[in-house]
Amino acid sequence: MSVTTPSKLQKMIASGNFAVTSEVGPPRSADGAVIEHKGNLIKDYVDAINVTDNQTSVCRVCSLACCIRLKLMGLEPCLQMVTRDRNCIALQSDILGAASFGIHNILCLTGDHQHFGDHPKCANVFDLDSIQLIQTVKMMRDEGKLLGGHEFAVRPQMFIGAAANPFAGPNVAMRVSRLAKKVAAGVQFIQTQCIYNLDKFKEFMKLMVDRGLHEKVAILAGITPMKNVGMAKYMQKRVPGMDVPDDIIRRIGGVPKEKQAEEGITLAVEQIQELKEVEGVRGFHIMAIEWEEKVQEIVERGGLYPRPQLA
Amino acid sequence: MRLQYPPSVRIIEVPCTGKVDIMHLLMAFEYGADGVIVMGCLEGDCHYGAGNLYAKKRGNRVKEILDKVGVGGERLAMYNLTSGMGGRFAEIIREITEKVMELGPSPIRVATGKAVRPIAEVTT
Amino acid sequence: MIKAVPKPLEEVLDLVKDFTKVLIVGCDGCVTVCEAGGSKEAKVLASALRLYFTQAGKQAQIDETSLTRQCEKEYLAQLSDKMDAYDAVVSLACGCGVQYMAEMYNNKIIYPGVDTCFLGVNEERGLYAERCQACGRCILAETGGVCPIARCSKRMLNGPCGGSDQGKCEISKDVPCGWELIYERLKTLGQLDRFEKPVDPKDWTTSRDGGPRTIVREDLRI
Ligand code: SF4
Ligand code: SF4
Ligand code: FES
Numbered sequence: 001m002s003v004t005t006p007s008k009l010q011k012m013i014a015s016g017n018f019a020v021t022s023e024v025g026p027p028r029s030a031d032g033a034v035i036e037h038k039g040n041l042i043k044d045y046v047d048a049i050n051v052t053d054n055q056t057s058v059c060r061v062c063s064l065a066c067c068i069r070l071k072l073m074g075l076e077p078c079l080q081m082v083t084r085d086r087n088c089i090a091l092q093s094d095i096l097g098a099a100s101f102g103i104h105n106i107l108c109l110t111g112d113h114q115h116f117g118d119h120p121k122c123a124n125v126f127d128l129d130s131i132q133l134i135q136t137v138k139m140m141r142d143e144g145k146l147l148g149g150h151e152f153a154v155r156p157q158m159f160i161g162a163a164a165n166p167f168a169g170p171n172v173a174m175r176v177s178r179l180a181k182k183v184a185a186g187v188q189f190i191q192t193q194c195i196y197n198l199d200k201f202k203e204f205m206k207l208m209v210d211r212g213l214h215e216k217v218a219i220l221a222g223i224t225p226m227k228n229v230g231m232a233k234y235m236q237k238r239v240p241g242m243d244v245p246d247d248i249i250r251r252i253g254g255v256p257k258e259k260q261a262e263e264g265i266t267l268a269v270e271q272i273q274e275l276k277e278v279e280g281v282r283g284f285h286i287m288a289i290e291w292e293e294k295v296q297e298i299v300e301r302g303g304l305y306p307r308p309q310l311a
Numbered sequence: 312m313r314l315q316y317p318p319s320v321r322i323i324e325v326p327c328t329g330k331v332d333i334m335h336l337l338m339a340f341e342y343g344a345d346g347v348i349v350m351g352c353l354e355g356d357c358h359y360g361a362g363n364l365y366a367k368k369r370g371n372r373v374k375e376i377l378d379k380v381g382v383g384g385e386r387l388a389m390y391n392l393t394s395g396m397g398g399r400f401a402e403i404i405r406e407i408t409e410k411v412m413e414l415g416p417s418p419i420r421v422a423t424g425k426a427v428r429p430i431a432e433v434t435t
Numbered sequence: 436m437i438k439a440v441p442k443p444l445e446e447v448l449d450l451v452k453d454f455t456k457v458l459i460v461g462c463d464g465c466v467t468v469c470e471a472g473g474s475k476e477a478k479v480l481a482s483a484l485r486l487y488f489t490q491a492g493k494q495a496q497i498d499e500t501s502l503t504r505q506c507e508k509e510y511l512a513q514l515s516d517k518m519d520a521y522d523a524v525v526s527l528a529c530g531c532g533v534q535y536m537a538e539m540y541n542n543k544i545i546y547p548g549v550d551t552c553f554l555g556v557n558e559e560r561g562l563y564a565e566r567c568q569a570c571g572r573c574i575l576a577e578t579g580g581v582c583p584i585a586r587c588s589k590r591m592l593n594g595p596c597g598g599s600d601q602g603k604c605e606i607s608k609d610v611p612c613g614w615e616l617i618y619e620r621l622k623t624l625g626q627l628d629r630f631e632k633p634v635d636p637k638d639w640t641t642s643r644d645g646g647p648r649t650i651v652r653e654d655l656r657i
Contacts, residue, residue, distance in 0.1 A: 084589070088636065110589055110591060110596050111589075112598065112605070113588050113589060113598070113605060113606045115588075115606045115607075116605075116606075124589070126589045126590050126591065127636070127639070128636050129589065129591035129592055129593050129594070129596075130591075130593070130596075131592075131593035131633050131634075132592065132593065132633070132634075132635065132636045135633060135635070135636075136636075147636060163597060164597070165597030165598075168595065168596075168597045168598065168599045168600060169595065169599040169600050169601055169602060169603075169612065169615055170595075170599070170602065170615050170618060170619070174595075174618055174630075177627075177630055177631055178593075178595070178630075180631050181593060181630070181631045181632070181633055184631065184632070184633055185593075185633040193597055240598040240599075240600040240603075240605035241597045241598045241599060241600050241605065333479055334475075334478055334479065334482065337479065337482040337483065337486070338482065340486055341482060341485055341486060341489075375444075376444060376479075376483045376486075377486070379444045379445055379448065379483070379487075380444070380448070380483050380484075380486040380487035380490065381486075381487060381490045381491065382486050382490055418489075418490035419486060419489050419490055421490075422489050422490050422491070422492045423489060
């Protein structure tokens with residue numbers, strides 16, 4: 001985590017407090033008020049707000065525009081950026097644009113294949129992958145250089161993040177290896193895939209700690225509350241790389257329908273409590289998918305409120 | 312045993328249905344056949360292993376072609392029998408002949424008033 | 436080799452339905468191996484077209500032939516005395532052959548009879564799979580002999596992504612994850628050390644991004 005940026009998220013992590021981030025999904029229309037509303041809902045409960053970049057390959061208002069809007073509201077956005085839709089000219093251009101508005105957090109992703117989304121027939125780009133995007137942001141920030149070689153004076157001050165999925169194939173050891181590769185590329189913080197299999201996550205963190213990787217990168221544990229048993233089953237069966245153990249399904253499914261949402265929140269809160277004890281966990285990334293109004297409750301009940309005020 | 316089946320049927324013997332090529336079937340229709348039946352051994356009982364399975368796939372492909380070119384895939388039928396099922400053999404031929412009678416003459420014969428001259432030479 | 440599939444018959448019928456003299460030209464190269472466009476397919480297509488025209492009560496002359504390769508002038512030239520007799524030609528070669536024929540017979544209507552798909556292998560008869568995207572600068576030496584460009588759905592050079600699940604790619608349970616294959620092969624070869632070294636962005640100029648490509652081999656040209 002060597003390079004220091006003006007990022008408030010970076011400061012929070014450096015302070016030793018658990019950091020809290022959350023995400024908002026832009027609308028599928030030109031309605032700018034949606035992001036404003038979602039931002040206002042969660043702003044007092046998180047240190048930075050991710051804006052997803054056409055998540056699951058569904059076309060939405062662009063992440064950059066929403067991040068600028070949040071920034072103008074005085075909030076701390078984190079620009080999610082996938083390499084699926086833009087070549088390195090467009091990616092770097094958006095990074096410069098974000099930085100020009102004082103956006104200081106970026107999450108470098110490859111992105112879901114467009115096959116999942118609302119434009120399955122479109123072409124994809126994948127000029128870079130997530131690791132190469134990390135390298136690129138780092139080079140722009142630390143060397144003031146573009147991939148094409150052009151050098152410039154005003155550099156983007158980006159706190160560089162990426163995702164990690166401890167539950168994807170082929171095994172936990174390789175997932176640690178790949179994260180080591182992201183660290184080698186220059187990543188500073190990680191927001192993980194939603195964690196439901198805590199044993200497997202702990203195994204992952206143990207390997208991270210054994211290699212000392214937890215000191216080189218801040219791990220924010222991914223938390224997604226289940227709205228109902230249908231969602232839990234869908235995540236288990238349909239989302240590639242998602243690991244939802246059967247006892248979670250049984251637990252959510254074991255309460256009456258109208259209580260399931262509450263049970264999902266309680267589960268998320270318990271997960272936070274348990275994960276706080278795991279060595280190397282430096283904070284939480286709460287992805288309340290189209291359920292932003294619940295972030296407040298999760299943060300409060302998770303003992304993460306009030307957010308510390310740093311100078 | 313003497314089996315009664317309609318005289319309009321012409322039997323072409325092949326060593327195995329695996330020998331029946333797509334082109335044989337298409338050519339039969341080009342010549343003006345109103346219907347074609349491919350009769351092979353029971354599935355799993357082909358003397359050469361899987362000849363009848365190949366024949367089935369080819370038959371399906373030809374049916375699809377016949378449908379698309381306006382001749383009609385229902386004019387081609389495929390059956391699996393053993394040599395001991397002579398009665399069934401005659402019965403199938405009667406059934407299919409009836410069905411083809413119902414369908415009427417092949418559109419190829421209707422259009423030309425006769426069988427067409429074969430153009431392609433069949434090699435497999 | 437190049438892999439192709441026959442175009443749906445109705446598509447070809449639609450292309451040629453207004454002509455009366457049509458030549459079908461097969462290619463004895465790659466498309467013969469995947470049984471999409473060889474002399475056999477040419478015969479089948481010609482027969483189907485004859486049936487179609489005949490039942491429609493239309494007098495038409497549909498013939499077929501096949502060439503050793505349609506991506507070479509010498510073989511295409513063999514058609515020169517035939518061409519005048521036809522209104523249209525359906526080429527069953529890959530897209531290269533179709534275009535080369537059209538270049539040589541500039542005033543003739545030449546239609547494609549197959550859909551050209553990819554560079555791949557014959558896994559079994561009737562089962563063909565992509566292996567290479569002709570990127571122009573082969574990196575198989577670094578990736579355990581498995582191509583990340585052709586076999587990762589996101590052509591990642593630093594995979595696998597987080598969607599890799601039980602050896603399968605996130606796009607489908609029928610698609611093996613190319614990066615799991617790379618990882619396993621590197622492991623088998625004792626080269627896992629490669630895996631943790633970030634691979635720099637690829638220079639795509641030698642791929643399609645650099646524009647139409649030409650190879651000039653001065654050592655071979657006269
Ligand atoms: S690296 Fe390039 S040339 Fe080599 S197999 Fe892959 S696409 Fe083909
Ligand atoms: S699952 Fe594997 S093959 Fe599919 S996109 Fe991810 S890394 Fe590539
Ligand atoms: S021997 Fe092959 S089908 Fe009878």
